[in-house]
Amino acid sequence: MAAAVWSPADGFPVLRTARTVLREITRADASALFAFRSDPEEQRHNDSPLTEAGQAVDLVDRLARDHRERSALRWGLTLAGEDVVVGLLGFNSWDVHHGRADVGYDLSRRLWGRGLAAEAMTAVLDFGFDRMALQRIEIWTESANVRSVRMAERLGFVREGTLRGYVRADDPPTAGGDGGTRHDVDVFGMLRSDR
Template identity: 40%
Template sequence: MTIDTAFTHFPSLATNRLQLRQIQPSDAEAFFAPFSDEETMQFYGEPHRSLDDTRQAIEQTQARFVQREAIRWGITLTGEDQVIGSCGFHHFDTDFYRAETGYILNRAFWGQGIMIEAMSSILTYGFAELGLHRVEAIIDIANERSKSLLLKLGFTYEGNLRQRYSFQGRFEDQHYFGLLKDEWHGSV
């Protein structure tokens, strides 16, 4: 399979405990919980103030898939259809076989190994099915939870990007992580 093939039909994935599926407009209420939570959004962006903010974010996610810019999976528990988070790939660079990854999880599900399971699934898919050679993650320098997740997944810390983005009126540093195909050993 190639990246182009993945954009022809949305790829659903399954793990022992999770289903990863395409995000739908009907997921807005479930997604509003993490996207409106101050602590969850601390390193992600401005918290959503209304359900319309979340609906717009879902529309953007769907549009980016149609435009072949990103694949973002909604995470559900097996046998349930309510999304509890999402993860995916964006910033594809097909000439160099790389993409960037990102994720968010409803705080009620933190500490249960859900994101490591979901990310393991998409990383395996990215390396085996999309033909990626490298996956990158760029996180806020203070986001210890995300840093811990990336290290558990086998990512390598590659450096600090000084004052890379503006957030809440100040310029913030970011940590840069990378994972190569030959470093990936399947699920963690």
């Protein structure tokens, strides 16, 4: 028998894998969140890195609001047996009506290369398809973000196209109208029927 469709009224879902626990992120996690969301190397491909500690509290509040409004669902990633948030991942946007969402993932650099993000993302994808009634999940990532592209491929996403010059880097446009440095974005998709 299939599990009932999850609703925010059911409370925040906790997901467990062999090595991780995905749980609600709270204001108590703000300093840990700031630690990895402000690291320049970790955030090189993120268009909204944190630059001040207060921004982490604002982010926690926004994540809680998005969860209540059913517009996004992001988990704090902790290692099993520990309760320090070392990553943030989940559904950046969620369209309930159309049954689709896009996912993103951030992980503390000290944990890169261990397969933890892929392990946790597998649990997130399962939850999305099995409990949120999603029909489609997408990953949008800068083409130059090799780690993210590999992750999408490892998880079984299909590259559906490249949006050329889709995002602007931090350098400001010049008066001559060159628009600043532009980056391509790859779009990956996975349908429920792909699993």
